[in-house]
Amino acid sequence: MNDFDFYKSESIADAVEKISNHTDSRFIAGGTNLIDLLKYNLLRVSSLVDVNSIKNQSVTEKDGLVLLNAFATNAETAYHPIIEQRYPLLSKAILAGASAQIRNMATNGGNLLQRTRCYYFYDANTPCNKREPGSGCSAINGYNRNLAILGTSEHCIAIFPSDMCVALSALNATVCVTGSEGERRIPFSAFHRLPDDTPELDNNLLPNELITSIELPAKGFEKNYSYLKLRDRNSYAFALVSVATAMELENDTIKEIRIALGGVASKPWRVQEAEDFLQEKAPTRENFSLAAEIILQDAKGFEFNTFKIELAKRAIIRNCLMALNPSSQLPGAQPSA
The missing domain is CATH 3.30.390.50 (CO dehydrogenase flavoprotein, C-terminal domain)
Incomplete structure (x- = not known):
C-alpha cells in the first residue's frame, strides 16, 4: 500500500471540491473493497476523501419514491422497516451478500462501485485488461469457472459481483450523483458498462462524481x-x-x-x-x-x-x-x- 493523504468531508459539496483539487484521489466510506485494492497494490492513490460524516437518514420517502442514502450501510438498509415492507426483494438480495460483518461496514454507494472478483484481476503478475488496458485477458483461456457468459468481449469476461445491484436492476432504480459539473440522475440500466473494448471502465460515472443516493420507484413488488x-x-x-x-x-x-x-x-x-x-x-x-x-x-x-x-x-x-x-x-x- 502506498502513502497517501487523508481528508475528511462534512458535506457533499466539500467532498467533491476536495477530490477535484487532488489528482489520483478516491472517495472512501466503508472501504470494504477499496482497502483490498490498495493492500494488493492494484490501486495507487495520492489521497482519500472520507465521506462517512455525510450521513443523514438511511432511508427516506419523498413524493411516493424512496431514497436510499448512499452513505448508509447495507445492513441499515436491509433491515429498515420501509425496505422490509415495501421492497422485500431488495432486503433479501442485500442479506444474501457478503457476511454480517461486511454488511455492517459496506455502504450502498460502495456496493455499486465494487470491482470484479476475477482471480486474474487480483493477480498482479498476470495480464488483465481491466487492471492494465491492452495487456490481455488471462481468464479467457484460463480458469474461468465463475466468470461471464453474457455480454463478454475478446478483451474481458469478468463479472460484476453485487447481489444488491441485481435487485436494484429489477426494481428500475435510479442512481443520483453529484460532481463538479452539478447533479444528475442515471437510470440503473445505464450505470454499469459492458467490457467491449474498454473493460477498465466499470461504470458511467464522470471523474470526481459522488453517488449521493439511490432512488426507488413507488412499486416494490412486495406481494x-x-x-x-x-x-x-x-x-x-x-x-x-x-x-x-x-x-x-x-x-x-x-x-x-x-x-x-x-x-x-x-x-x-x-x-x-x-x-x-x-x-x-x-x-x-x-x-x-x-x-x-x-x-x-x-x-x-x-x-x-x-x-x-x-x-x-x-x-x-x-x-x-x-x-x-x-x-x-x-x-x-x-x-x-
Whole structure:
C-alpha cells in the first residue's frame, strides 16, 4: 500500500471540491473493497476523501419514491422497516451478500462501485485488461469457472459481483450523483458498462462524481418476488448465478414481470424481450422456461463455465415459481409446480 493523504468531508459539496483539487484521489466510506485494492497494490492513490460524516437518514420517502442514502450501510438498509415492507426483494438480495460483518461496514454507494472478483484481476503478475488496458485477458483461456457468459468481449469476461445491484436492476432504480459539473440522475440500466473494448471502465460515472443516493420507484413488488443465489457454499461466497424476480399478478395472469440475473455478466443482466413475452401470460413452468431460453439465447460459455448456461436457465424457472409464493423461500420449502 502506498502513502497517501487523508481528508475528511462534512458535506457533499466539500467532498467533491476536495477530490477535484487532488489528482489520483478516491472517495472512501466503508472501504470494504477499496482497502483490498490498495493492500494488493492494484490501486495507487495520492489521497482519500472520507465521506462517512455525510450521513443523514438511511432511508427516506419523498413524493411516493424512496431514497436510499448512499452513505448508509447495507445492513441499515436491509433491515429498515420501509425496505422490509415495501421492497422485500431488495432486503433479501442485500442479506444474501457478503457476511454480517461486511454488511455492517459496506455502504450502498460502495456496493455499486465494487470491482470484479476475477482471480486474474487480483493477480498482479498476470495480464488483465481491466487492471492494465491492452495487456490481455488471462481468464479467457484460463480458469474461468465463475466468470461471464453474457455480454463478454475478446478483451474481458469478468463479472460484476453485487447481489444488491441485481435487485436494484429489477426494481428500475435510479442512481443520483453529484460532481463538479452539478447533479444528475442515471437510470440503473445505464450505470454499469459492458467490457467491449474498454473493460477498465466499470461504470458511467464522470471523474470526481459522488453517488449521493439511490432512488426507488413507488412499486416494490412486495406481494410476488424472489431472490435466488446459487453459489459454491452458503456463507460468504459470490454467486455463480443469481436471479431477482419481481412480479405483479392479476387473475392468475402476469401483468408485469422483471427478471434480472447476477453472476453472468459485467453488469446485472435483463432482457426486455423475455419480460414482454411473459406479460399477459399464465405464470407456468412452461412459460418461464421459454422466457429463460430467450434470456440466455446469446450466452457463450468458456472452457470451465459452460455449465452456467443451463444453471442460469434452471435458476430463472425456479426463482419465478418461488416468486408466486414468497413464503416458499423459507428453508425447506419447495417451489410450486
